[in-house]
Amino acid sequence: MDKQELAAFLRTRRERLRPEDAGLPSGPRRRTPGLRREEVAVLAHISTEYYVRLEQGRAPRPSGEVLAGIAGALRLTDAESDHLHVLAGTAPIRGGLHRRDVRPSIHALLERLPQTAGFVMSAAFEVLAWNDLAAALMTDFGELGPRERNLARKAFLAPPQTDPPLFGVSDATEFRHHVVMALRLTLARYPSDPEVTGLVDDLRTGSPEFARLWERHDVQAAPVLTKTFQHPLVGTIVVDCDSLALTDSDQHLVLYTAPVGSPSAEALALLNVLGPGARTAPAAR
Known part of the structure; x- marks a missing residue:
């Protein structure tokens, strides 16, 4: 699990979303772009505290179910969702060296x-x-x-x-x-x-x-x-x-x-x- 890369990826995905993208009212003017952390947590059906710790690189490895909830909340594409699982250590990593030989x-x-x-x-x-x-x-x-x-x-x-x-x-x-x-x-x-x-x-x-x-x-x-x-x-x-x-x-x-x-x-x-x-x-x- 790459905690720091996972944290940075979650922050950038959250900050690109508008409230209306997630079916939320825009409400009063916001000081920072994107959804609030507590809004993502509600949409993903997890605690705000745990999601905040994920974005701070302090949380333990999330389960596949939690990652699926976060991917849905952040409106991730299939490629982004796959990348999320790789960063969280719940997808296979090839490890070692990339191949440079051509058959x-x-x-x-x-x-x-x-x-x-x-x-x-x-x-x-x-x-x-x-x-x-x-x-x-x-x-x-x-x-x-x-x-x-x-x-x-x-x-x-x-x-x-x-x-x-x-x-x-x-x-x-x-x-x-x-x-x-x-x-x-x-x-x-x-x-x-x-x-x-x-x-x-x-x-x-x-x-x-x-x-x-x-x-x-x-x-x-x-x-x-x-x-x-x-x-x-x-x-x-x-x-x-x-x-x-x-x-x-x-x-x-x-x-x-x-x-x-x-x-x-x-x-x-x-x-x-x-x-x-x-x-x-x-x-x-």
């Missing part, structure tokens, strides 16, 4: 996908495997070390002069939000993994934006269905984005495709011919 069948699949840029990403946002089209579209990952292949580091710690940031994607801001939310879940699953804890520490220290977003304690992002890349050789490429969970290894297979016959599909086909060095090749004059 051979996934490597083979990446190479067989026609006109598809694909890569495998770890729970800590390190690109672990990729095909040539992904390298041509984004960067030649084969020339980078593990730290440089980490998309979270690239999103928040890349030098200011990096141009364009994040491979020229259109949703850089949304991606940064997604990184913060996903890493909070990863840290809850692997609290003793030095790679995960070190990454979060580096990001909190090195990026004021990450530190600000981290304090929000959000854990659920909207799915990204399309991305737009600005490529130095072929210009604008709009792709459909599909992220498939590899649950046995806690990794994601990310696939970028374009509708058949579209200008973006033609651009991907050209990049497929140019190969992994396409992004750093000099532009045609």
Whole structure:
């Protein structure tokens, strides 16, 4: 049970709610945002004293029934409710180290996908495997070390002069939000993994934006269905984005495709011919 993280998560979820969200009268003007602790306690059918102790990090581990009541009172989503159980120690934690090995069948699949840029990403946002089209579209990952292949580091710690940031994607801001939310879940699953804890520490220290977003304690992002890349050789490429969970290894297979016959599909086909060095090749004059 991570008492301090649980306390902070409960406070941020409570403070985002308005009384009317929970079916309560707004009443006189409130000095602080969100519901009062006693209101959450009533809605969750627990004592105010116990809920206050939870938010102060002083309470013993709550039961599953109590957590369910709190999740309902705070109007938590399924992802937030799952995170609540992880923090309270009532859900299984993987422990140890997150997986960085990619099984051979996934490597083979990446190479067989026609006109598809694909890569495998770890729970800590390190690109672990990729095909040539992904390298041509984004960067030649084969020339980078593990730290440089980490998309979270690239999103928040890349030098200011990096141009364009994040491979020229259109949703850089949304991606940064997604990184913060996903890493909070990863840290809850692997609290003793030095790679995960070190990454979060580096990001909190090195990026004021990450530190600000981290304090929000959000854990659920909207799915990204399309991305737009600005490529130095072929210009604008709009792709459909599909992220498939590899649950046995806690990794994601990310696939970028374009509708058949579209200008973006033609651009991907050209990049497929140019190969992994396409992004750093000099532009045609």
